Amino acid sequence: MAIVELVLPKLGESIMEATILKWHKKVGDTIKLDETLLDIATDKVDSEIPSTAEGIIVEILYEVNSVVPIGTVIARIESNKAATAKTIVPIVEKTTAILEKPTPANQTTQINNTPDEQVPFTPTAPTEIVLNQNSDTKFYSPLVISIAQSEGVSMQELQNINGTGNQGRVSKKDILAFIENKKSNPQVSSLPIQNIPVQQTIPTASPIVSKPSNVYNEMIPDFMQSNGNSKLASPEEVIITGNTEIIEMDRMRKLIAKHMLDSVQTSPHVTSFVEVDVTNMVVWREKVKVLFEKREGTKLTFTPMFIEGIAASLEKFPIVNSSLQGDNIILKKDINIGMATALPNGNLIVPVIKGANQLSIVGLSKAVNGLANAARTNQLKPQDTQGATFTVTNVGTFGSIMGTPIISQPQVAILALGAIKKRPVVIETPAGDAIVIRHMMFISMSYDHRIVDGAMGTQFMAAVAKAFEAWDPNRQWFQYV
Numbered sequence: 264m265a266i267v268e269l270v271l272p273k274l275g276e277s278i279m280e281a282t283i284l285k286w287h288k289k290v291g292d293t294i295k296l297d298e299t300l301l302d303i304a305t306d307k308v309d310s311e312i313p314s315t316a317e318g319i320i321v322e323i324l325y326e327v328n329s330v331v332p333i334g335t336v337i338a339r340i341e342s343n344k345a346a347t348a349k350t351i352v353p354i355v356e357k358t359t360a361i362l363e364k365p366t367p368a369n370q371t372t373q374i375n376n377t378p379d380e381q382v383p384f385t386p387t388a389p390t391e392i393v394l395n396q397n398s399d400t401k402f403y404s405p406l407v408i409s410i411a412q413s414e415g416v417s418m419q420e421l422q423n424i425n426g427t428g429n430q431g432r433v434s435k436k437d438i439l440a441f442i443e444n445k446k447s448n449p450q451v452s453s454l455p456i457q458n459i460p461v462q463q464t465i466p467t468a469s470p471i472v473s474k475p476s477n478v479y480n481e482m483i484p485d486f487m488q489s490n491g492n493s494k495l496a497s498p499e500e501v502i503i504t505g506n507t508e509i510i511e512m513d514r515m516r517k518l519i520a521k522h523m524l525d526s527v528q529t530s531p532h533v534t535s536f537v538e539v540d541v542t543n544m545v546v547w548r549e550k551v552k553v554l555f556e557k558r559e560g561t562k563l564t565f566t567p568m569f570i571e572g573i574a575a576s577l578e579k580f581p582i583v584n585s586s587l588q589g590d591n592i593i594l595k596k597d598i599n600i601g602m603a604t605a606l607p608n609g610n611l612i613v614p615v616i617k618g619a620n621q622l623s624i625v626g627l628s629k630a631v632n633g634l635a636n637a638a639r640t641n642q643l644k645p646q647d648t649q650g651a652t653f654t655v656t657n658v659g660t661f662g663s664i665m666g667t668p669i670i671s672q673p674q675v676a677i678l679a680l681g682a683i684k685k686r687p688v689v690i691e692t693p694a695g696d697a698i699v700i701r702h703m704m705f706i707s708m709s710y711d712h713r714i715v716d717g718a719m720g721t722q723f724m725a726a727v728a729k730a731f732e733a734w735d736p737n738r739q740w741f742q743y744v
Contacts, residue, residue, distance in 0.1 A: 268339055287300060577620065602615070603655070
């Protein structure tokens with residue numbers, strides 16, 4: 264019998280860790296190859312992780328709610344088929360930074376750490392910070408170091424935190440608990456910190472002042488905090504009066520909030536708008552939608568029609584289908600379009616249509632409907648939300664005529680589709696100008712002004728508008744299957 268180590272597999276280009284939500288098996292249970300072993304959550308999607316071997320589970324290394332780096336061994340299985348087991352071995356590409364012994368109290372130690380979204384490579388194993396202090400070696404993940412830097416936690420304080428992670432490592436939960444402790448009791452910063460639950464007492468007889476959570480503080484950009492030498496007003500205190508209810512953000516909402524803030528701080532956003540006549544698209548869809556669904560087994564919505572035109576335009580303007588890494592522009596040869604999808608709980612998720620420019624209208628319809636349904640029923644797989652090179656959000660679904668969306672990093676643009684409305688417009692005819700009723704909509708695109716100038720952004724949008732308006736109302740879709 265051989266012992267097979269199961270590692271947390273690589274889940275996406277920018278995903279460096281995952282939270283364990285549930286173990287479907289316990290030590291001593293038998294598990295089959297590809298049988299679901301555990302459920303995990305990342306900043307993009309909740310997913311099931313199958314076993315890469317079959318046998319008896321002899322060890323589970325992480326408990327529920329543990330935050331585990333990608334590439335970490337999470338369980339061990341005793342198997343008599345180790346030779347054929349599909350063991351996932353992550354590519355070893357780990358960078359270890361060595362920091363010297365902490366400086367004296369009268370000196371300042373600065374931690375320079377690059378956020379996950381901006382690292383110049385994509386490691387499949389966690390990047391670790393190694394601190395040498397006498398003979399005691401401690402490891403800190405980039406996430407912990409980043410939080411320490413942004414919250415002003417000194418290296419001495421960081422080393423005094425009692426970690427609850429594997430081998431005593433300091434986890435995200437540990438450092439956030441320390442920060443909350445430090446704010447409520449400044450004298451405790453120099454002492455070893457235990458995880459102490461914080462209770463909030465809310466009097467009912469008078470108004471109260473509530474401090475926002477750490478996540479909310481992170482949502483305040485630097486430029487909103489100061490102006491020269493003077494401080495601007497910031498929502499540090501919230502006066503709560505009357506009949507109110509306090510609701511804590513769920514995990515996904517916190518992640519969305521952080522990503523939105525990071526994007527605004529990373530990319531200088533510019534948004535351009537174009538009005539489009541989509542009458543031909545409306546007429547064609549109305550004419551064929553019943554037969555389309557009967558023949559192809561899937562509904563025909565406007566979204567795949569729009570994506571077809573957007574994908575064709577991205578082929579003509581590759582700079583819009585790119586990413587920026589330092590001083591280098593990375594042009595993506597694949598056109599993978601992310602499709603922002605609203606979930607029943609009000610959150611958003613962005614499944615990805617891979618190779619959108621290579622799919623027919625039937626293929627696009629099946630991809631759009633399949634991914635949207637999987638998102639709403641929590642059936643998306645990690646690969647379903649990975650690799651997007653451009654994102655489309657349909658704000659018109661909820662009645663909005665236009666929007667100013669925030670870029671999904673590390674992409675450089677995101678396009679919003681407004682609601683389709685009947686409006687009187689002036690058109691040119693052989694007999695002269697005429698006022699007619701047409702189906703009109705606004706499209707808007709926010710783009711990263713570091714590499715997409717206004718001229719390029721507007722030209723791309725004009726190409727998209729032209730593709731929409733040039734839709735053939737007599738098109739036979741089955742010729743394109």
